[in-house]
Amino acid sequence: MKKYLILILIKSICLTVAFANNEINDASNLLKLSASRLNEIKTVSYIYKREINNYKNNYFDKTSANCFINFEKSNEANAFNFQFSNADGLTQIYNGTEYFTLDKKDKTMEVITNPSAKTFNSLSNCYNSIPVLRNMLGTLAIDDSVNKSKKDTVIEGKQYDVINLTLQNKALDYVKGYRTYSVNFNTLYKLILDSKTHLPYQIIETNSLDKDKYSTVTTFVNLQVNPSEPADLSWFYSTYLNVYHQKKKEKSLPQIITKQTLPNWNLPVLNSDKDTTLSKFDFNEKIVVMDFWIKNCGPCMESFPKLKALQNKYGKEKFQLLTLNSYDDKKDVEFFFKREKPAYLMLYKGQELAKKLGINSYPTVVIIDKDGQVLQLFNGFDFDAIDKVIATNLYRKK
Structure with a gap:
């Protein structure tokens, strides 16, 4: 009887391990499939919606932008040609050489020629974005340090696949792929993919330190593959010179240095x-x-x-x-x-x-x-x- 119970226990453990391995394999295979699907895309458009809820540090933010990205044109800085039109009236355009912004409120323009990778990494619309997922899903699929699991869900009557990812002491980054942290914690991602197209619908980021005190939810609404492209002339800042004027840069004072005396305050x-x-x-x-x-x-x-x-x-x-x-x-x-x-x-x-x-x-x-x-x-x-x-x-x- 005792031997029989031991055999049952061993069999149960083996089945549990096998199930867990199958779950990991399913998640990895689905990541590879989605990565392959994204890398086939030449151009894409979508509405980028991001909501940050940081209760711990009293920071809340909602952003929205209409995005068009051309993946065929990219550079060594991992920057793709794009046009972002934000809900707050700011348009951001990069044509491979020039990055410029158009402020619809005050009709001003700022132009940067040959911008560095740091410029793009700071853009809100690049955070947990389609380009990030396009670059990183294949890496996540084969990275054994990333814990993975898969399940199904239904959102508004539509079937989706959910992949849970746990990254130890690191997070996804637009330019570097991963950004690392010295603090010991996990970044947790819930990647939601369309079950039919295998394209991303939403990515939810939390972490093991803040738990329910923090979340960033990014949703890709009305994602269209190979949509109609913006007009050719819309990619150049010179097209807008008759409406927008160059923004004057505020002259900042030099930083105070050693042995200087502070002004009265x-x-x-x-x-x-x-x-x-x-x-x-x-x-x-x-x-x-x-x-x-x-x-x-x-x-x-x-x-x-x-x-x-x-x-x-x-x-x-x-x-x-x-x-x-x-x-x-x-x-x-x-x-x-x-x-x-x-x-x-x-x-x-x-x-x-x-x-x-x-x-x-x-x-x-x-x-x-x-x-x-x-x-x-x-x-x-x-x-x-x-x-x-x-x-x-x-x-x-x-």
């Missing part, structure tokens, strides 16, 4: 009781770390615990850490104030001060000595280097 500060303002003169005789940040900035979000650790480490007698939000309104800043319960001071309306200091990327950290002069500036948050500058100067005698 006075900004509102959040606290639990009432709003007050602070100025540079409130911190005479102290080492001051000024962290400039904005809401929609991943590294800014990651730095919050380290900021708190710095203030706790050095106290407030001879040291003060200030975070200065540069763009977001008071309500948004209050969200982070309530969430973080900071040991440091959180200021807002810092945009003008950031401009005066030549700061246009975030986070940027400026360390000020006891005389109000710049000790060092960091483009990005380097905790160890910042800590070293503080420790070196905090107890130094004049």
Whole structure:
């Protein structure tokens, strides 16, 4: 009897393993099939709809664009000729040499000749897009480090295949294929494919850290293979010169440097009781770390615990850490104030001060000595280097 039960158990385990392997094979084969289908396409059009729900960091966004892509024309930067017409009145066009934008609201134009790959990687309509899937589905199919499974679903009466993908410490990227992370977590994708055409309908991205606090849902509506192409002249910025004028670039001031003195400033500060303002003169005789940040900035979000650790480490007698939000309104800043319960001071309306200091990327950290002069500036948050500058100067005698 015991031997019989053991045999049943072994058989059950074998069947479970076999079922799991078949599920993986089905997912891999379907990814290969979809990749092959996408790589056959010469041109495609669709409506790109993306919704971001980031409850953890109080960031929500919806974008929509009519997209036309010509895959036959591409370059070494992995950029395909495209025309994107966004719902907010912005048109983005790349013809293989020129990338230009047309702003329908103010009738302005910006032109970049021979743009770098970084330009395209920052475009919203390229995030989890058809070009990304076209480039990566074949790789995902054979990448053993990516966990895969398949199931079926019905959406509005139509049959779809769902492939679940788990990527460890990495995510899909438009230019690089994968972008990697030093933080240990999984990016989770739910890729929904049309069961008949095997073309993508939707991709849902979540992650193991934020779980139900974060999702990005990208949907490809009315996807058409080899549609009617835009007019030939529509691909060149010179066609639009009679309607649009070149946008004048704002001259940004050079970044403040070591030994320069900060201009006078006075900004509102959040606290639990009432709003007050602070100025540079409130911190005479102290080492001051000024962290400039904005809401929609991943590294800014990651730095919050380290900021708190710095203030706790050095106290407030001879040291003060200030975070200065540069763009977001008071309500948004209050969200982070309530969430973080900071040991440091959180200021807002810092945009003008950031401009005066030549700061246009975030986070940027400026360390000020006891005389109000710049000790060092960091483009990005380097905790160890910042800590070293503080420790070196905090107890130094004049």
